[in-house]
Amino acid sequence: MFRRYQRPNDVPAPPSIDVTPKEAAFKARQRMDKAKTQATAEEMAELSRDAKRQEKLIDVRMDLHKRLLETLNLSVLDKAAEADLRREIGTISREGLREAGVVLNNKEIEQLNQDLFDEVKGLGPLEILLRDPTVNDILVNGPEQVFVERGGKLELTNVRFKDERHLLRVIDKIVSAVGRRVDESHPYVDARLADGSRFNAMVPPCAVDGSLVSIRKFSKEKLSIDELIDFGAFTEEMAAYLQAAVATRLNVIVSGGTGSGKTTTLNALSGFIDDKERIVTIEDTAELQLQQVHVGRMESRPPNVEGKGAVDQRDLLRNALRMRPDRIIVGETRGDEVIDMLQAMNTGHDGSMTTIHANSARDAVSRLENMVAMSGIEMPLKAVRSQIASAVNVIVQVSRLQDGSRRMVSITEVTGMEGEIISMQEIFKFRRDGVGEDNKIIGAFTPTGLRSNYAERFKLWGYDLPSSIYTALAG
Ligand SMILES: Nc1ncnc2c1ncn2[C@@H]1O[C@H](COP(=O)(O)OP(=O)(O)O)[C@@H](O)[C@H]1O
Ligand SMILES: [Mg+2]
Numbered sequence: 505m506f507r508r509y510q511r512p513n514d515v516p517a518p519p520s521i522d523v524t525p526k527e528a529a530f531k532a533r534q535r536m537d538k539a540k541t542q543a544t545a546e547e548m549a550e551l552s553r554d555a556k557r558q559e560k561l562i563d564v565r566m567d568l569h570k571r572l573l574e575t576l577n578l579s580v581l582d583k584a585a586e587a588d589l590r591r592e593i594g595t596i597s598r599e600g601l602r603e604a605g606v607v608l609n610n611k612e613i614e615q616l617n618q619d620l621f622d623e624v625k626g627l628g629p630l631e632i633l634l635r636d637p638t639v640n641d642i643l644v645n646g647p648e649q650v651f652v653e654r655g656g657k658l659e660l661t662n663v664r665f666k667d668e669r670h671l672l673r674v675i676d677k678i679v680s681a682v683g684r685r686v687d688e689s690h691p692y693v694d695a696r697l698a699d700g701s702r703f704n705a706m707v708p709p710c711a712v713d714g715s716l717v718s719i720r721k722f723s724k725e726k727l728s729i730d731e732l733i734d735f736g737a738f739t740e741e742m743a744a745y746l747q748a749a750v751a752t753r754l755n756v757i758v759s760g761g762t763g764s765g766k767t768t769t770l771n772a773l774s775g776f777i778d779d780k781e782r783i784v785t786i787e788d789t790a791e792l793q794l795q796q797v798h799v800g801r802m803e804s805r806p807p808n809v810e811g812k813g814a815v816d817q818r819d820l821l822r823n824a825l826r827m828r829p830d831r832i833i834v835g836e837t838r839g840d841e842v843i844d845m846l847q848a849m850n851t852g853h854d855g856s857m858t859t860i861h862a863n864s865a866r867d868a869v870s871r872l873e874n875m876v877a878m879s880g881i882e883m884p885l886k887a888v889r890s891q892i893a894s895a896v897n898v899i900v901q902v903s904r905l906q907d908g909s910r911r912m913v914s915i916t917e918v919t920g921m922e923g924e925i926i927s928m929q930e931i932f933k934f935r936r937d938g939v940g941e942d943n944k945i946i947g948a949f950t951p952t953g954l955r956s957n958y959a960e961r962f963k964l965w966g967y968d969l970p971s972s973i974y975t976a977l978a979g
Contacts (some may be wrong), residue, residue: 566734571596572623593620627678630709635961639652668715680697693705696789697722701722702719707716728772729772730773736911749898749958762861768910769859782800785835788803835871846872864901897918909944911949916929931952
């Protein structure tokens, strides 16, 4: 019965049967078993050769590292010139290799010395991944398994730590550098690395199979509107609409899942803000890189080791209101600050923007409702909704599709209230037509045919968009 819902290319052509089904099944199993053993025997040999060598190298490296730490004067390490340190490492590793009776070629020696340098100065095995510009995220599942995300896809790397102790030492190095602590009694920590990357670690016993580390790398290269159009994230027409929306000071929310491109979109949209305006940004992790002249950046602060001194986004937002901003940009609204955000949007700080973690424009609104409810403010639902309806003008939905591409799947306007319900109209959307080769998603951006509720406003402010950008293309 479900056959007709299956993808046609999933349905194999029926095999021509000239043997009994039982016989055929037996033969097939035989063929499969044979193929399996052949492949695995070769692969296994290759793998175990490789693994043994890797293990040996790791041992040598750890050994040399220990020796380095014993030999080097740690207190001068920070101040040591890089060239001196590298020379020192070269000498020690040459001796060490001779003693261990290990012969390496030049490239391997170079690699070993670099690894040792990273161990002493940096974050050990993670360093090579942190340096790799194509890596966006680094995910460590215990010492033996390190994944990275490249171009939207997760892949396993051959980077590994010697053991859990080695991994813990690297974690400790990171967190102690930012004045935090992680151990059995406080097994998780969130921190920002010196280069702006976001770091989270969870150590045993809460992490069951070894410490879990997630690093979201900070990309210095922010994507511009033009680049995003080139990448197919949205169309020129959508960009023209968004320019009008931002420039005429509509309040915009960018909604999407984790890693879907919310911050990237928010950053790009901020490019439409006039240079003369004073912008204040509020973030948990300072990621935004606004191009304007007049920008005040603020970042919240977690409590210190004694649990004191926290400054959350709500504190920052309240303070921001006293700083005479023209616009307020909150990196991501996720908690109590939602009340102040809505109030700010409703009272003169129009043109404010934020992102929110949600799956659709509708969902974004209910997230806002939930956040208000969670913040402990007693307000009837209808009142909350009308606050939201008058505060939020445009919701931009971004999404990371199965094929790894990031697209603006919908631009929706909040038009007001109908009874108890917030009314909305979608202006642009991404229409999916199917899945092509390599599971690439086939589809097209299209206007829905509805004219913007703010068309008059745009016109008054000098953004007279041709009505053709709202009309759906044939097909
Ligand atoms: N349209 C896009 N095309 C290609 N890469 C993108 C696009 N949008 C975002 N990215 C990349 O995706 C990663 C995650 O984006 P980010 O904006 O930080 O997501 P979020 O804020 O939703 O978690 C970043 O490395 C960013 O450069
Ligand atoms: Mg983000």
